[in-house]
Amino acid sequence: MKLISPGQAAANTNDMSSEAGEELVRIGEMAKKYGVTLRTLRFYEDKGLLNPQRDGSTRLYTRRDRARLKLILLGRKVGFSLRDVKQMMDLYDPNGSNTKQLRLALDKSEKQLARLQKQRALIDDAISELSASMSTVRQMLIERSTPQASVAS
Amino acid sequence: MKLISPGQAAANTNDMSSEAGEELVRIGEMAKKYGVTLRTLRFYEDKGLLNPQRDGSTRLYTRRDRARLKLILLGRKVGFSLRDVKQMMDLYDPNGSNTKQLRLALDKSEKQLARLQKQRALIDDAISELSASMSTVRQMLIERSTPQASVAS
DNA sequence: TATAGAATTGACGTAAACGTAAATGAGCGG
DNA sequence: CCGCTCATTTACGTTTACGTCAATTCTATA
Numbered sequence: 001m002k003l004i005s006p007g008q009a010a011a012n013t014n015d016m017s018s019e020a021g022e023e024l025v026r027i028g029e030m031a032k033k034y035g036v037t038l039r040t041l042r043f044y045e046d047k048g049l050l051n052p053q054r055d056g057s058t059r060l061y062t063r064r065d066r067a068r069l070k071l072i073l074l075g076r077k078v079g080f081s082l083r084d085v086k087q088m089m090d091l092y093d094p095n096g097s098n099t100k101q102l103r104l105a106l107d108k109s110e111k112q113l114a115r116l117q118k119q120r121a122l123i124d125d126a127i128s129e130l131s132a133s134m135s136t137v138r139q140m141l142i143e144r145s146t147p148q149a150s151v152a153s
Numbered sequence: 154m155k156l157i158s159p160g161q162a163a164a165n166t167n168d169m170s171s172e173a174g175e176e177l178v179r180i181g182e183m184a185k186k187y188g189v190t191l192r193t194l195r196f197y198e199d200k201g202l203l204n205p206q207r208d209g210s211t212r213l214y215t216r217r218d219r220a221r222l223k224l225i226l227l228g229r230k231v232g233f234s235l236r237d238v239k240q241m242m243d244l245y246d247p248n249g250s251n252t253k254q255l256r257l258a259l260d261k262s263e264k265q266l267a268r269l270q271k272q273r274a275l276i277d278d279a280i281s282e283l284s285a286s287m288s289t290v291r292q293m294l295i296e297r298s299t300p301q302a303s304v305a306s
Numbered sequence: 307t308a309t310a311g312a313a314t315t316g317a318c319g320t321a322a323a324c325g326t327a328a329a330t331g332a333g334c335g336g
Numbered sequence: 337c338c339g340c341t342c343a344t345t346t347a348c349g350t351t352t353a354c355g356t357c358a359a360t361t362c363t364a365t366a
Contacts, residue, residue, distance in 0.1 A: 028312070038313080043354060057314055057362080078283040081352075097297045102290050109287045116280050123273045127266065130231040134262045137255050144250055180343075191343085196324060209332080210344055234322075 024053070024060040034069055044072060049086050079112055177206070177213040187222055197225060202239055232265055 031038050044050045045059075049072055052059040061069075068089060075085040088108065091101035184191050197203045198212070202225055205212040214222075221242060228238040241261065244254035 026313085037354080039354065039356085042314085047353095059313085074282070074286070076353095078279045078286075083352095099294065099297055102294050102297075106287060106290050106294070109283055109290070113280065113283055113287070116276055116283065120273060120276045120280070123269055123276065126231045127269050127273070129227070130262055130266055130269065133227070133231075134259060134266070137259050137262070141252065141255050141259070144252065190324085192324065192326090195344085211332095212343090229323095 023063060025066075026061070027052075027059050030061045030066070030069070033066075034073065036069075036073075041069075044069070044082070047082055047086065049082060049089070078109075079116060080108065084108055176216055178219075180205075180212050180214070183214045183219075183222070186219075187226065189222075189226075194222075197222070197235070200235055200239065202235060202242070231262075232269060233261065237261055 025033070027038050027041055030036075030041060041050065041059075045052065050061075050065055050068055052061045052065050054060065071089060072082070072085050075088075076082070080088075088101060088105050091104060092098060093101070178186070180191050180194055183189075183194055194203065194212075198205065203214075203218055203221055205214045205218050207213065224242060225235070225238050228241075229235070233241075241254060241258050244257060245251060246254070
């Protein structure tokens with residue numbers, strides 16, 4: 001039942017390329033390659049974002065899976081939820097023009113961009129307020145002669 | 154033992170300002186005044202951030218509680234956790250110089266400021282990447298809509 | 307073949323800040 | 337005295353992205 005016959009398996013941890021052009025990778029390598037944990041990969045699978053083949057119960061990731069993982073990580077980096085990423089990836093059709101997928105991605109991207117800009121504005125705001133109150137606190141520490149000071153809003 | 158005598162309490166829902174100088178406020182007014190929900194106020198109390206008086210089971214908020222709530226909301230705005238806010242407020246001593254409180258606040262503020270700046274950098278990064286991939290997607294959409302031949306326009 | 311090291315599934319935990327539901331009570335107008 | 341509304345308490349649910357065991361099987365190598 002195994003794709004790799006016991007006698008053929010020569011290398012120890014790195015059993016690279018039983019057949020030419022396949023490049024099947026197990027979960028440990030996959031994790032190291034992309035800087036995620038095993039748990040994360042299983043989690044993504046559980047959420048329907050990845051679909052590695054199985055050799056028995058062992059997950060084997062193809063380059064398709066690697067491409068998907070790259071997309072997932074990019075999506076996460078720019079702040080998409082896994083749900084969004086899945087929704088966009090589920091629209092992928094290797095035999096079509098993928099216009100719908102691209103449109104959806106663009107639409108979500110525009111909204112996400114807006115969110116990010118809003119967030120940045122909030123953070124800038126917070127930085128200002130925090131800096132201001134820090135100045136106040138510093139002042140209060142300097143003027144320890146006058147006890148009571150009120151907090152302005 | 155009630156601060157507001159039963160005879161004084163006239164209006165049903167809106168019992169505004171019965172006596173001068175006291176300004177005891179119930180949870181509903183408090184919530185409206187500061188734009189939070191009833192649940193939030195009870196939650197803060199549960200976490201030890203607020204300690205309103207009780208008239209029976211009814212919460213009555215003094216201006217001290219209002220000052221504390223203002224601080225909480227400011228803290229949240231600049232990104233402190235409720236735990237941090239509590240820790241800082243718990244150090245408040247009306248009869249002391251509060252040097253320790255101020256030092257702690259300043260310390261936490263510096264760290265929070267660093268976090269905020271790091272966050273802003275991440276967001277800027279995300280915005281760049283997102284913008285880039287949006288350009289790519291737009292290009293792909295253009296190429297799909299123009300059948301093969303034409304290139305520049 | 308024994309055994310160490312991978313990998314598997316499943317269940318439970320975490321953080322933050324509440325939301326929501328259920329059951330109960332208390333006061334007031336009519 | 338009935339119902340209405342507001343309030344309270346308690347407990348469980350939500351969201352997101354995993355972390356952390358635990359028990360167990362699988363695999364590879366000496």
